[in-house]
Amino acid sequence: MKNQIAQITALAGDYIGPEIMAAGQKVLATVAKNQNFDYQITDMPFGGDAIDKTGDPLPQETIDASKNADAILLAAIGGPKWDKAPRRPEQGLLQIRQELNLFANIRPTKITPAMMKFSPLKQEKPVDFVIVRELTSGIYFGTPREKHDEYALDTMRYTRTEIERIARLAFEMASKRRNHVTLVDKANVLDTSKFWREITAEVAQEFPNVTYDQSYVDAASMKIIASPEQFDVILTENLFGDILSDEAAQTTGSLGTIPSMSKGIDGPALYEPIHGSAPDIAGKGIANPFSMVKSVAMMLANSFDRQDLADQIMTGIDVAVERGIVTPDLGGTATTDEVTATIIDAINERR
Amino acid sequence: MKNQIAQITALAGDYIGPEIMAAGQKVLATVAKNQNFDYQITDMPFGGDAIDKTGDPLPQETIDASKNADAILLAAIGGPKWDKAPRRPEQGLLQIRQELNLFANIRPTKITPAMMKFSPLKQEKPVDFVIVRELTSGIYFGTPREKHDEYALDTMRYTRTEIERIARLAFEMASKRRNHVTLVDKANVLDTSKFWREITAEVAQEFPNVTYDQSYVDAASMKIIASPEQFDVILTENLFGDILSDEAAQTTGSLGTIPSMSKGIDGPALYEPIHGSAPDIAGKGIANPFSMVKSVAMMLANSFDRQDLADQIMTGIDVAVERGIVTPDLGGTATTDEVTATIIDAINERR
Ligand SMILES: CC(C)[C@H](C(=O)O)[C@@H](O)C(=O)O
Ligand SMILES: CC(C)[C@H](C(=O)O)[C@@H](O)C(=O)O
Numbered sequence: 001m002k003n004q005i006a007q008i009t010a011l012a013g014d015y016i017g018p019e020i021m022a023a024g025q026k027v028l029a030t031v032a033k034n035q036n037f038d039y040q041i042t043d044m045p046f047g048g049d050a051i052d053k054t055g056d057p058l059p060q061e062t063i064d065a066s067k068n069a070d071a072i073l074l075a076a077i078g079g080p081k082w083d084k085a086p087r088r089p090e091q092g093l094l095q096i097r098q099e100l101n102l103f104a105n106i107r108p109t110k111i112t113p114a115m116m117k118f119s120p121l122k123q124e125k126p127v128d129f130v131i132v133r134e135l136t137s138g139i140y141f142g143t144p145r146e147k148h149d150e151y152a153l154d155t156m157r158y159t160r161t162e163i164e165r166i167a168r169l170a171f172e173m174a175s176k177r178r179n180h181v182t183l184v185d186k187a188n189v190l191d192t193s194k195f196w197r198e199i200t201a202e203v204a205q206e207f208p209n210v211t212y213d214q215s216y217v218d219a220a221s222m223k224i225i226a227s228p229e230q231f232d233v234i235l236t237e238n239l240f241g242d243i244l245s246d247e248a249a250q251t252t253g254s255l256g257t258i259p260s261m262s263k264g265i266d267g268p269a270l271y272e273p274i275h276g277s278a279p280d281i282a283g284k285g286i287a288n289p290f291s292m293v294k295s296v297a298m299m300l301a302n303s304f305d306r307q308d309l310a311d312q313i314m315t316g317i318d319v320a321v322e323r324g325i326v327t328p329d330l331g332g333t334a335t336t337d338e339v340t341a342t343i344i345d346a347i348n349e350r351r
Numbered sequence: 352m353k354n355q356i357a358q359i360t361a362l363a364g365d366y367i368g369p370e371i372m373a374a375g376q377k378v379l380a381t382v383a384k385n386q387n388f389d390y391q392i393t394d395m396p397f398g399g400d401a402i403d404k405t406g407d408p409l410p411q412e413t414i415d416a417s418k419n420a421d422a423i424l425l426a427a428i429g430g431p432k433w434d435k436a437p438r439r440p441e442q443g444l445l446q447i448r449q450e451l452n453l454f455a456n457i458r459p460t461k462i463t464p465a466m467m468k469f470s471p472l473k474q475e476k477p478v479d480f481v482i483v484r485e486l487t488s489g490i491y492f493g494t495p496r497e498k499h500d501e502y503a504l505d506t507m508r509y510t511r512t513e514i515e516r517i518a519r520l521a522f523e524m525a526s527k528r529r530n531h532v533t534l535v536d537k538a539n540v541l542d543t544s545k546f547w548r549e550i551t552a553e554v555a556q557e558f559p560n561v562t563y564d565q566s567y568v569d570a571a572s573m574k575i576i577a578s579p580e581q582f583d584v585i586l587t588e589n590l591f592g593d594i595l596s597d598e599a600a601q602t603t604g605s606l607g608t609i610p611s612m613s614k615g616i617d618g619p620a621l622y623e624p625i626h627g628s629a630p631d632i633a634g635k636g637i638a639n640p641f642s643m644v645k646s647v648a649m650m651l652a653n654s655f656d657r658q659d660l661a662d663q664i665m666t667g668i669d670v671a672v673e674r675g676i677v678t679p680d681l682g683g684t685a686t687t688d689e690v691t692a693t694i695i696d697a698i699n700e701r702r
Contacts (some may be wrong), residue, residue: 090539120576122473139490139507145542150511152546156490157504186590188441191496195503218593222601225471225576239537242569243594250573 001070006039006304009069009268011046011062014089015282017075020273023289023340024073024296027316030344031300031309034351042069046096047077047089047277057085057092063099067267071303072100074272075292079279097135102262102270103162104169105135105241109228109248109258114321118253118330121225129231130177131248132170133241135262137162138192140238158192158237160199167203169263170235174210180232181212184220184240196237217244224248249274254329256288259295261302269303271295285335288327290317293343312347319346352421357390357655360420360619362397362413365440366633368426371624374640374691375424375647378667381695382651382660385702393420397447398428398440398628408436408443414450418618422654423451425623426643430630448487453613453621454513455520456486456592460579460599460609465672469604469681472576480582481528482599483521484592486613488513489543491589509543509588511550518554520614521586525561531583532563535571535591547588568595575599600625605680607639610646612653620654622646636686639678641668644694663698670697 012021025041032039044062045053053059057077066072078089096102111119111127142155167183174181183200185193197214204212215223217240223230224247236244249258255275262270273291281287293313301310325342326332334342363372376392383390395413396404404410408428417423429440447453462470462478493506518534525532534551536544548565555563566574568591574581575598587595600609606626613621624642632638644664652661676693677683685693 088539094540120473121471123471140540142504147542147546151508152543153493153506153508154541154543155504155506157502159502160500186593188439189445189491190505191498192503192505195498218597221572221594221598222606225598225601240594242537243572243591246569247572247576247598250576255573 001304003070006037006071007069008039008041008299009065009072010041010043011072011074012043012049013047013075013077013277014049014079015076015277015279016287017047017049017077017277019282019285019287019336020289020292021073021075023336024075024292026340027293027313027343027347028296030347031312034347035309037300037304037306037309046074047092048079048082050092051082051085051087051089057087057089058095063096066096066100069268071268071299072270073295073299074270076273076275076277078277094140096270097262098141100267100270101136101265103134103136103265104166104263105133106173106261106263107131107133107245107249107258107274109252111252114318115252115257119251120253121251125229127228127251129228129234129248130173131234131236131241131245132166132173133236133245134162134166134238138238156190156192156239158195163196163199164203165265167200167235168206170233171203171207171210174233175207178232179210181210182220182231182234183212183214184217184234184236184244185214186217186240187214188216192237200235220244221247224251245274254288255291256327256329257290257294259291259298261298269299271299285337286327287336288329289336289340293317293340312350313343315350316343316346319343352655354421357388357422358420359390359392359650360416360423361392361394362417362423362425363394363400364397364426364428364628365399365430366427366628366630367638368398368400368428368628370633370636370638370687371640371643372424372426374687375426375643377691378644378664378694378698379647381698382663385698386660386663388651388655388657388660397425398443399430399433400428401443402433402436402438402440408438408440409446409450414447417447417451420619422619422650423621424646424650425621427624427626427628429628445491447621448613449492451618451621452487452616454485454487454616455517455614456484456611457524457614458482458484458596458600458609458611458625460603462603465669466603466608470602471604472602476580478579478602480579480585480599481524482585482587482592482596483517483524484587484596485513485517485589489589507541507543507590509546514547514550515554516616518551518586519557521584522554522558522561525584526558529583530561532561533571533582533585534563534565535568535585535587535595536565537568538565539567543588551586571595572598575602596625605639606642607678607680608641608645610642610649612649620650622650636688637678638687639680640687640691640694644668644691663701664694666701667694667697670694
């Protein structure tokens, strides 16, 4: 942490973004007050909101405030309103990943016994794995990328350094978990995947206590449904990570429950729900605050070394689930405010 | 059909390949004998089997016999034995797709009420959609593709013609089904996807009776689990189709039940199970013959205009399911031979 008081830049974004950001900040205020955590929040425009205010989804002042922060909270951006904008909200998202070198996107998939009833899967084994997705390279950013009248092309490109640093991060995470890494690729077809296999095998040797295997991406998309308990840490490139992490999220029953962390090289990390801005339910007060509240917990544990506060928040969420105070996406009838109040009460009761 | 008597080239391949191919051919012989369908089968080496015999997974004589056929039946290829071969079995598969211009791979996902119990999904609505996957272009074949010491790259490339012809095929299929096409792409990131959207929108105008929408690939990977009933025909590029069709197959409970058809431009179509050669169960006589037997049915209906024979086969499979005569992958205890005999008996009983 570079600042004396924890500096948090908050990017509320669009549609349900501000609704869940408010919930996250209320919960943060609760644990902070109870436990002496000093912080300052700076709200900055981002996404469609920033387009409306400045014409650009990622204004320079938002970049600056993000770079100067110790951590960034992002809620959700985008929506049909800006489909025809010269730079769409998503472009801002891709750009902030690059500006802050957020090379690793970490998405936990966890189905606890209490959450099992929400899962669309019949299987009843608890699921607990993490997807480590490369976030600033691959076909998202590779050049050339061209669209002509008669053909178009994109380039999936990776350098050794890009693969090494994220592979190392995946093995480090595994060594604090169940000591297993699965590289997901398409090495029977792609040259970049063969390259990932070579380099990851080298990195694996630095971690003799972590077991290591590989899966083709098509097979992995089946295993996430058929036998998710076999995974601990899934390491994969940008596009495969995009697809598989959404699939994995869906197996928990609702995207509305899943946070993520995007780690930079030495700058601040960014925490955000994995879902979008859900224009269809915006303004109704029924957005699930779990994903944002868990993003706050992830931030406290990882950027501020306050696992204690993160645990309090997670317990608060468990209590809301146990009491059945959940939003409609989880089959409940509670509002965002009611769920948030339940979490806050549970935290306060347990002080 | 170019030959007087239906000419079928059979590529049994590796491990369970020959076991299920035998089952498929027995069922074919049964309906053919009953109903006056004249055909000749030519068995040719392919995959690891062909590497062992000739050093090449796709020998020239196999290419020739395939090109001269009216239809091709392929069982399954590959296995660890040939991992270090100069050209692996998979290379043969990619090459035969190109040699025969098999530009469209059609994979049905169907969960009938009888099959519901095998599905890993809790949801109980019948599922019935088809994935139309582009099979001879995209990042599988695009150049440049390079692997150096410090970086590697692959190229996803599509021409207008390649997209037009498969889009048209998808809309034609939809117009014989429930009149809906969903294009799956990543148009918020990829130039090739933007190109797919433009061209598919043009093709859509030729089919005013077919409704048309789009889904990002990450969202589609969720919908296949969360609300598969919304799909009729999914149109997508090669790599996305690879991932999503395996995911979709898994929602039916076992890959062992799913056939596929790969259509050429004017040459013969190729029919094959979507699963691999399953080295772990080879030789045990327990491979599920459903996928191969259904591939035979798909061939009869599509290459030989014999929907009547296809229907008889599908009824035979239903009977085996009803009687619980299924292989271990579906929770049963029957052998490949017992399942096959049940299908044949059911066909003969119903003559
Ligand atoms: C909005 C989109 C560009 C983005 C991505 O593909 O990375 C999103 O799907 C995500 O996963 O964060
Ligand atoms: C074996 C492999 C090259 C192939 C593919 O990726 O196309 C397979 O997964 C398939 O779907 O037929």
